[in-house]
Amino acid sequence: MTEWWRDAVIYQIYPRSFQDSDGDGIGDLPGITRRLDHVAGLGVDAIWLSPFFTSPQKDMGYDVSDYTDVDPLFGSMADFDAMVARAHALGLKVIIDQVISHSSDVHPWFEESRRDRTNPKADWYVWADPNPDGTPPNNWPSVFGGPAWEWEPRRRQYYLHNFLIEQPDLNMWNPEVQDTLLDTMRFWLERGVDGFRLDTVNYYFHDRELRANPPNPDHQGPETYGFQRHIYSKNRPENIAFLKRMRALTDEYDARMMVGEVGDGGQTAIDIMAEYTAGADRLHMCYSFEMLSPDFTAAHFRRCIEGVQQGAPDGHSCWSFSNHDVVRHVTRWTPHAQDPDVLARQAAAMLLSFPGTICLYQGEELGQTETTLVYEELTDPPALRFWPEVKGRDGCRTPMVWDMGEPHAGFSDTTPWLPVKEAQALRAVAGQRDRNDSVLAAYRATIAFRKGSEALRHGATTFLDLPEPVLAFRRDDAAQPLTAVFNLSATPRVLTVGGDTALTGPGHAALEGGRLSLPANGFAWLTGAPTLTA
Template sequence: MREWWRDAVIYQIYPRSYQDSDGDGIGDLPGITSRLEHVASLGVDAIWLSPFFTSPDADMGYDVSDYTGVSPLYGTMEDFDAMLDRAHELGLKVIIDQVLSHSSIEHPWFEESRSSRDNPKADWYVWADPQRDGSPPNNWLSIFGGSAWEFDPRRKQYYLHNFLKEQPDLNFHNPETVDALLETMEFWLKKGVDGFRLDTVNFYVHDAQLRSNPPSDWTKFPVNPYEAQDQLYSKTQPENIAILQRLRALTDKYDARMMVGEVGEMGRQIDIMAEYTTGDDRLHMAYSFEFLSSDQTAEHFSSRISRFFAKAPEGWPCWSFSNHDVSRHVSRWTQEGEPTEPVAKQAIALLTSFPGTLGIYQGEELGQTDTEILFEELQDTANIEFWPEYKGRDGCRSPMVWSAQAEHGGFSDAKPWLPVKPEQAARAVDRQEGDEGSVLAAYREALAFRKERDELRLGEADFIDLPEPVLGLRRVWGNAHLTALFNLSAEPQALSLIGAGTPVGPGLFERDGASLDLPPRGFVFLESQGALTVTLREVEAAT
């Protein structure tokens, strides 16, 4: 029987920003529960919750101090259970984040580990002696700036932190550490969660020899020095496969559970996704930052998808355009002076045409754009070293807007942790409900269309050789062919067709016999019994 997750659309909820129920300006689990009917109405299959665990919040919950506890900011374990039950009543699977590569500096494990060199958990984290001159063991850098090593005067050693110094890396070379993490995951499996999103899944294992990373191939020094290195030794080690196999063995003990891993790597993301999902004893699927960039060319989309399936024909990808770590795709992809709504509507149609599992991020269904965050409004201080060249992640994390006229967009009765500004409030849910021309309606239509079409859920994918900026692909299931064509630009494009194709589903186009005109950000799905031949005509023919 086909696994549920292969056809799933997963909706990411950032708990801090979804709905505040207790008036403290921070979203919470009861707030999420109260809004699950909205999520279900989109036609998605699952929700992914970013961390809600006990945490001092140095990195907004991605620094966990209790893997089996609920942060009081978000509610109680009873609130989680109620949310889980309500989601299942609505037919929604629940996937929760697992931040296993590192913990909080306030986790009891680390507090014990740093207390001496001979305590029971002394080797649960990555510790190393200084060099003779007192400098760090090697040249590894933190993604958030500076060295990846922090000196601890109690042990007179450095500990590794690939992220903040408040996020010490756990030692996956130690089986006891892995055992303990598996126990925390099993706690949630027994509660009935349907799967895990594994944060920074390729960071688990480090080079045991602590060899320095070589320089990357750069011509202009990057804003973040981390990108000046090829992280050959600080992550993505061969031993990571054995860890994935242990995680898979755990989830396989329970029916219909899944794991999706986040691959963070420069240049090798698709290859690692393929390696980590090959066979039936590793991850169920993986996603990367390949489509979370500013590159929106046809070549970029087609080459990455084709490469994945060439590398891992039995593997499985998960594709998304936005999440809590990057600028929203409508902001990234809209050209100056271009309206945002056509970009948003095309994006969901484009995503549904791809083979694989799909992920969408809260607010995306409203065509939401980044919020302009002033320096004094910053909350994501992890990235403050790179301001203003990089303004951090707050712009995509501002609260969900439910009511355009309500104070703070209906998110909270109190001042929210990040501001709700007029540009975002104007896209509120209540402004779009019942409007057939809204982005919200476009998302519901596209997701319903994908569910209806076996070609999109089950079919093979074959990209059509077309010049930029037109992306074309065929999805074939049995004798049914569905040809999808997308104009990825703000300029009109004109196409010629050979073969009988009937437009179906969502679209923005004009058809006159064999001529097909795609306006800026236009697209079309064509149903046929055989392959259609598509060519690009002179653009002037469309004007």
């Protein structure tokens, strides 16, 4: 069975923000098809599409009301088939989101389940009786604020929603629910998709006894969710058996894969990534939010990678720096750089040197920055509720910019669902396409360098002990070992180099007389296994 995903570079597309083809200000499937040449030109292996399924769009498609159809907002099933065919013709695999921890509250399953306690789908969602005083059954909170329980007067019970009230949690303890969800996955496998990104994969099961979560004394953030250690509302050991059922399904098909999103942080996230990918009968790989954070130190990146290696030596990880849920990394890490474009090129070099599978978020290849929005421009529920302390996710979801000379930078002929502002438009594809010094050119060159290096694709990873802010590691391959070195600061650094070595690849450093000079956010790949000292 072909394991193409092991060293793949995946490009995430957020459909409503990629390309509008019908003039409604919202991106769609035909728009994606139109722009696939750009994606293929980067040299990536696959695309991942955020949800395009039928949905009332309370959470931008992560509230699904029909798991086996396309929302008219994005086009038709014929449009989806055409997009898949074009992607495959360009050599791109197609990965789609699966949002199966919860559905929309207007899904027919939930509309039936909420009617009474005796209907055929009465146990398809997580229902619980109130406490004697009418309060929710326990202290579990919603990620988006407030309790994770909503009262349903017809049943005189509460239902669980880990996210919006309009996103009730499916009851994975019910085998019939599991079977049905697996059938929906089979539907898309039969339609030719090459894999799944599993949304909130560690939320599938809850504690059957509904025990209260303990407090988290370390929480310092503005949101309430972090005040608890979520040991009963998610991260349950029972999840493993269902992951094995999903793996068995994908293994029925050739060259298919699953990547799970671990919605957690800290060491817990790294431990779950290791647990969920151990062996050959669970997920093919996982990613967490650990590298999607403001942390920009050598110790942090090393801890993430070594944590998975040690926890699951036979497991597999997927690493990314940006996605549709977090502030874009060039903006997050600005305090550590003098020039955002230099930082963007360093980030590409670092990420594409990491072991495992790599995921890039649309616009990342342009060095795109976070969009600053005012309250009146927001659409994201957490931001609308907790502004201004919580900025929400709209700033990283603004439309892709194609040509600064066109209306809305070529995304749409009409006002888009989120604004295209000048700071983002200045980074349009057309303005970078033919420039050898652009961030886009750097991404193309770095992806090509990774593809041509057996060490970067498959080599074992060993970290070198150097003081902050230098991150260095070796990617071992018998034929062509490489040593990657990164200066994670805005201050130049010089290292002493011993042994037979030379610079290789599209680096940003100088090697002369046994001294490696790394400018601000400089980086280098060195042939062989030289010694490095600060």
